[in-house]
Amino acid sequence: MDTRFEDWKLPEIIEGKPTRYNWVVQGVDRLKLGYKTDIGAFSYINARFEVEIEDYVQIGSHCSIYSVSTIDNKKGKVTLKKNCNIGSHSTIMPGITIGENAIVGAHSFVNKDIPDNVVAFGCPVKIIKKVDE
Numbered sequence: 397m398d399t400r401f402e403d404w405k406l407p408e409i410i411e412g413k414p415t416r417y418n419w420v421v422q423g424v425d426r427l428k429l430g431y432k433t434d435i436g437a438f439s440y441i442n443a444r445f446e447v448e449i450e451d452y453v454q455i456g457s458h459c460s461i462y463s464v465s466t467i468d469n470k471k472g473k474v475t476l477k478k479n480c481n482i483g484s485h486s487t488i489m490p491g492i493t494i495g496e497n498a499i500v501g502a503h504s505f506v507n508k509d510i511p512d513n514v515v516a517f518g519c520p521v522k523i524i525k526k527v528d529e
Contacts, residue, residue, distance in 0.1 A: 401432045423447075423463070435459075436484060445490065446473040453477075456484030456502065463490050477512065497527055 407415045411424045419435045421427055423443035430450040436457030441447055445463035449455075453476045464471040472491025476482070480494045483502030494500060494510045501517025510516050513527045 401434070404432045426463070430478070443474075445471045447475075448473065449476045450478040450480075450496075452479045453481075455482045456486065458485045459487070461488045465490055480510075483517070499527060 406429065407417060409415055409421050409424050409427065412420060412422055414420050417435065418437040419439040419441070421441045421443060426446045427441060427443040428448040430453060432452050433449050434454045436455055436459065438457050439455055439459040441461045442463055447461055447463050459482055461474055463474050470490045474488055474490065475493040477494060477496040479496055480498045482488070482494070482500045483504060485502055486500055486504040486506060488494070488506045492506055492509055494506065495512035495514070497513045498510045499515045500506060500510060500521065503519065504517045504521045505519040506521045508521065510521065510523065514523050515525050515527060516523045
């Protein structure tokens with residue numbers, strides 16, 4: 397049994413300041429953070445147009461999650477569904493939903509929705525296979 401999150405508590409999140417786990421949020425009032433989430437050090441979340449991270453989500457270190465892009469002016473809510481996993485150094489663009497139990501490999505550029513129960517990776521991201529039951 398994984399006891400890593402036995403004493404999990406919602407971290408204090410202050411606008412633009414690193415949490416005690418060294419990840420940063422801009423737009424804190426538009427971030428919904430689920431129970432027993434794990435966000436890796438040096439990750440950045442721009443929640444200006446809303447980011448919802450559901451329960452048991454794991455995000456690797458050095459990830460970037462954007463609800464707005466200043467390059468092409470895209471904006472939209474980002475949703476990471478229950479129990480999905482995002483590999484280190486991945487980037488998630490505005491308006492994206494990553495499905496329940498989905499696995500996104502490290503260094504992926506996520507510019508399209510990822511359905512439930514799949515493994516996806518790449519730049520740009522591609523669905524590779526279904527998660528083994």
